[in-house]
Amino acid sequence: MIVAVDGPAASGKGTLSRQIAAHFGLRYLDTGLTYRGVAHAMHQSGHGFDDVDAAVAAANALDFTMLGNMDLRSDEVGEGASRIAVMPALRKVLVERQRLFAQGAGKGAVLDGRDIGTVVCPDARVKLFVIASVEERARRRTHQLFGLVEGPQYDVLLKSLKARDERDMGRADSPLRPAADAHTLDTTRLTIEEALERAIALVNGAYLE
Template sequence: MIIAIDGPAASGKGTLAKRIAAHFGLRRLDTGLLYRAVARAVLESGGDVEDPGHRRDAAKRLDAAALRDEAALRQPGVGEAASIVAADPEVRSAVLAFQRDFAAVPPGAVLDGRDIGTVVCPCADAKLFVTASAEARAERRWREMVAGGSDAAPEQVLADIRRRDARDTSRAVSPLRPADDAHLLDTTDLDIEAAFRAAVDLISGSQAAI
């Protein structure tokens, strides 16, 4: 079984993906980490993520080992750079095979990202598009950052969220959008337990309909 979970930054899709993978006994891949790994490789080499050559070379050298240090990949600066990297069609092409190979290993997997249901796994058994208001997502991200010791201003976090949304939805290749057959799950007013229960119900309903 392949479960595709898409959505914008800080919508809760990553937390849900972990819970859903454990619930159904599946492996999980946070595909956003792939782009973060590419971005981090560029930054650590002294390159410029705005330079197509630098980011494409890093994408070609992507290895699963680069995903192990998730804490480093979650740094705010890496996230912003990853959004730039992910808009490059050649970078996306380079990591596409990695994602599909991961999903193809039995008994399946949960993949979360921004184009799983539309591009990476268009034939997934169940698709969710997890969203929330920009304000709710910014508050969640700000609380995470403060807990990690950041002194980021809430208004700056909201501006960053809106900038990433604009970039992700307007890019020419694989823009962020719900698949036509995806179930929409708005988590604006839901805590994680309520969102998890709703997601499991939607996935189970998709399975029953097959």
């Protein structure tokens, strides 16, 4: 059982994916953290984020089981991940490793990211494309980071999310877009419980009928 979950930043796909994995007893991988893990390793070793060879070496050595233990949420690591994510050689290595994770021993896995249903796991039986309005996503991120839903922090994050969407959807290599057979799940007005209920129904419909 492989569940592919894609969508833009702050759409709720990470929280939803973790809960789907917990419900079905599956392994979970946030593929975005693999890029952050590479950026973190490069920063720790003193390599610049334009060093393709260093990025590929770090990707090959990256321990996926340690991603939750690394300090990957800093702005510097995030900026580095955004810069290295456009490297085709790096993407090739990480995509292959992500596929191996999905196909590993056990019941299956839930992977979330921006190209899971289109590139990493195109044969997944269940593909979800999780969306929300950019305004709602900015409110969520502002509340998550600052405990607020409006103000100057909201304006900054709204601008940042719009720029990130444009970059993710416009890149030549693996752009953010729904797979042709993906189910679009708009979480703008849904609670996480409501979104999870709908996602579970889709998985059950595909695998358990």
